[in-house]
Amino acid sequence: MDAEPISDALVRRLRTTSGLTADEEQAIRVLPVTVRSYGANQTIVRDGDRPTECCLIVAGFCLRAKTTSTGHRQILSIHIPGEIPDLQSLHLHELDHDLVSLTDCTLGFISHIALRELHRRWPNVAEIFWRDTLVDAAMFREWIVNVGQRPAPSRLAHIIVELRERLRIIGRVDPDGFEMPLTQEQIGEAMGITAVHANRVIRQLREDNVVELHRGRVTVLNEMKLMELADFDGRYLHQSPSL
Amino acid sequence: MDAEPISDALVRRLRTTSGLTADEEQAIRVLPVTVRSYGANQTIVRDGDRPTECCLIVAGFCLRAKTTSTGHRQILSIHIPGEIPDLQSLHLHELDHDLVSLTDCTLGFISHIALRELHRRWPNVAEIFWRDTLVDAAMFREWIVNVGQRPAPSRLAHIIVELRERLRIIGRVDPDGFEMPLTQEQIGEAMGITAVHANRVIRQLREDNVVELHRGRVTVLNEMKLMELADFDGRYLHQSPSL
């Protein structure tokens, strides 16, 4: 698996979600990529930066977050291998949030120049990348609904199910669960609640035999209850090219 | 003002935020637009629809919202003249939320076909439109922070200040205030709280002489207090082409 080309996860994802052709795939594969490794909890790019390259997650988990002037951090999204969390920096020059590693990560950096050249030569790839940023926005919209309207247990259920759907596409869901390497503090920051309350909610879902969170892994105990709680309608993920 | 060409507000906005050239501006101006009028509180396009055209707001206010299975509605954004709230439908075929008129509206519909042709002929305009959807996403990110991390009075202050910043660009802010035609119920739906609590918060801001909301208009009573409450850093709006 480590021997796989760097952009493999990206290409596989775009193929299933956006209908990439073989030529286009090849054009992406030959992009020059600089690989760097990061430990957990490191800031890759920071609010206010003006990056000159985009960051492809090759291995590990990242998150995007903003911090208010009072020091409260809100997690905006969780990112998995094959995603380019800061693709928007190609056209939005100043970053308006942080990109942080959640676990040890292998990241591939692709220069804006190379990406712009790719888009010039392959307008259809540009459209596919545009589409990718639109799905990103769709996920933010759903995240707003989650934080704004759902009771805390449903919020957690929704985050869990969304992550699972996305991990499925890259073949990272086992029968006995999947990885979700967030601390309770971070889960709270994702749901817009405190760590103490996050702990209460997690305990409740465990006591009700819905899901078990342990050591960065999720085990689903009752699929039906989970889905009912989550109020999950995956259409917003636009996982098929026709959507 | 009614005699102005339909795409005037759009073109003026893109010129200041994205650096549109005269040629590109002309290409946008000659787009075929179908104008239709809507009353207040009408659904323009609905969650699940597959629109074949995009909707430019010529006059009036609109909002985007999603409704959970329990019937709770979350407002995702408020839109003003010159914006194309459903530009994403060009590449995300199935709509994942509703677009609703807030006031009486004049809307200009532009077919996806015409827009795609525009993008093919003017790749730089495509990039500007892409950028526009990226700013959209940036606004969603800030909206998540607002709903997730700020206390209710700050939330309201933030929404007010953001709307004001955007209205300023299209010249719709007077010395004595600006239009914000939301009911208290809708303000609640935007903040992720109930209408009763929205009323409490509005009352508090009025009693503290910060802002006055009355008949769909905002009057700022204490600019300093408002900005302090709002925790507003407008960089996420990316209102200058260099950002």
Add this chain to the structure above:
DNA sequence: GTGGGTTCCAAACAAAAGTTAAGGACGCGC
């Protein structure tokens, strides 16, 4: 101008979430 709908307002009470604090489990490095 009257009547009916919507919006606004507000009180009383219930529930959810935040705060503070402190102990326990666990993992890692020495």
Add this chain to the structure above:
DNA sequence: GCGCGTCCTTAACTTTTGTTTGGAACCCAC
């Protein structure tokens, strides 16, 4: 194996927010 730091856990208490309800103000249509 010990100590240290991070994360998890829980309790007691406070604050914020939701719920229910009812009335007042306002607006528009007739």
